[in-house]
Amino acid sequence: MGFATKAIHAGQDPDPTTGAVTVPIYQTSTYVQESLGRHKGFEYARTQNPTRLALEKNLAALEGGHTAHCFASGMAAIDTTMRLLRAGDHVIVSENTYGGTYRLFERVLTGFGLEFTYVDTTEAVNVERAWREKTRMIFLETPTNPLMAVADLEGIATLARDRAARLVVDNTFLSPCFFRPLEWGASIVIHSTTKYLNGHSDSVGGVVVTSNPEDAERIGFLQNAVGAIISPFDSFLIARGTKTLAVRMRQHDENGRAVAAFLAEHPKIARVHYPGLPQHPQHLRARRLFSGFGGMIAFELSTLAAARLVLDNVRLCSLAESLGGVETLISHPATMTHASVPISQRERLGITDGLVRISVGIEDVEDIIADLDAALHLM
Numbered sequence: 001m002g003f004a005t006k007a008i009h010a011g012q013d014p015d016p017t018t019g020a021v022t023v024p025i026y027q028t029s030t031y032v033q034e035s036l037g038r039h040k041g042f043e044y045a046r047t048q049n050p051t052r053l054a055l056e057k058n059l060a061a062l063e064g065g066h067t068a069h070c071f072a073s074g075m076a077a078i079d080t081t082m083r084l085l086r087a088g089d090h091v092i093v094s095e096n097t098y099g100g101t102y103r104l105f106e107r108v109l110t111g112f113g114l115e116f117t118y119v120d121t122t123e124a125v126n127v128e129r130a131w132r133e134k135t136r137m138i139f140l141e142t143p144t145n146p147l148m149a150v151a152d153l154e155g156i157a158t159l160a161r162d163r164a165a166r167l168v169v170d171n172t173f174l175s176p177c178f179f180r181p182l183e184w185g186a187s188i189v190i191h192s193t194t195k196y197l198n199g200h201s202d203s204v205g206g207v208v209v210t211s212n213p214e215d216a217e218r219i220g221f222l223q224n225a226v227g228a229i230i231s232p233f234d235s236f237l238i239a240r241g242t243k244t245l246a247v248r249m250r251q252h253d254e255n256g257r258a259v260a261a262f263l264a265e266h267p268k269i270a271r272v273h274y275p276g277l278p279q280h281p282q283h284l285r286a287r288r289l290f291s292g293f294g295g296m297i298a299f300e301l302s303t304l305a306a307a308r309l310v311l312d313n314v315r316l317c318s319l320a321e322s323l324g325g326v327e328t329l330i331s332h333p334a335t336m337t338h339a340s341v342p343i344s345q346r347e348r349l350g351i352t353d354g355l356v357r358i359s360v361g362i363e364d365v366e367d368i369i370a371d372l373d374a375a376l377h378l379m
């Protein structure tokens, strides 16, 4: 079955009682049992919900995983995954991740005895150098947020396998439409479903897709024990979103390439970060690992004032955090998504004050380019 077919049909069987073609929103907290110990597989709604289950089956199929479990947010998905570890364990992390991930690791989980080392994951040797006796997990975001660096997934997966550590990939930026990390040796894939999977900027959620039954069982246990579950309504919205994932991603990719090409030619722009551009340092790797480059682009203006001028003067592009929706969003990582990353760290990573990030939507691309062009002309 092809990806677009799976996106529409996997887990989305017609409702058994009515034949409803769309899985209903089962807005219930509990389920009547026929007699003591006899039920239809649903006991209590934190533990099981049919709307959530349909979404989980859908997402597991799209990533090619064993099982998926959905959560109240991307952060809840990441937090639950980290509970596979124990105090004293060490994790090697991509050095520029979503700011909230860095905050969770540094300001919450270190307090519970987990240790984190951040490295440039574009080279597997950096991961190898950071390895410790207690390293139990590698956590990659690829392409990274916001600089779009592409991790050496093949080298790092080999290392993780040889040393029996879990390889976790945050695949929020490309979605399974363009990249399926489990096929390259990752053991767990995470998404903020808030982004491309939902795709319409109208819900918050997260998912953990596991490749093996042991992790699947433990994540399922933690989903119920910790309880950071997604609601039936949000499950419905995300399942509605994934049905059009393939067509949306195709358009995000087409528009992303056109906007990146426009920005790369622009005299006021020092540098464009987009894995689809031939000058991107990991362009060839991106072509091997990904079947599309998506709609996330970062570009560098010379100063904060220049970035502010552009951000304040776009009309069609909306100034907002988040990404992956049908509408084009534009943001300023240094003061928005990455404000929780210390300045010294930001500077080292290249998240400069002039850096602007765009989540290219699926409007007519001529309109997106005209809007950016008009704002850039004011500089």
Ligand SMILES: *Cc1c(COP(=O)(O)O)cnc(C)c1O
Pocket (backbone or CB within 6 Å): 073, 074, 075, 076, 098, 100, 101, 141, 145, 170, 172, 173, 191, 192, 193, 194, 195, 204, 205, 206
């Ligand atoms: C948004 C995002 C998250 C966090 O997800 P929420 O749904 O906002 O909790 C994690 N990783 C990446 C790459 C993100 O873009």
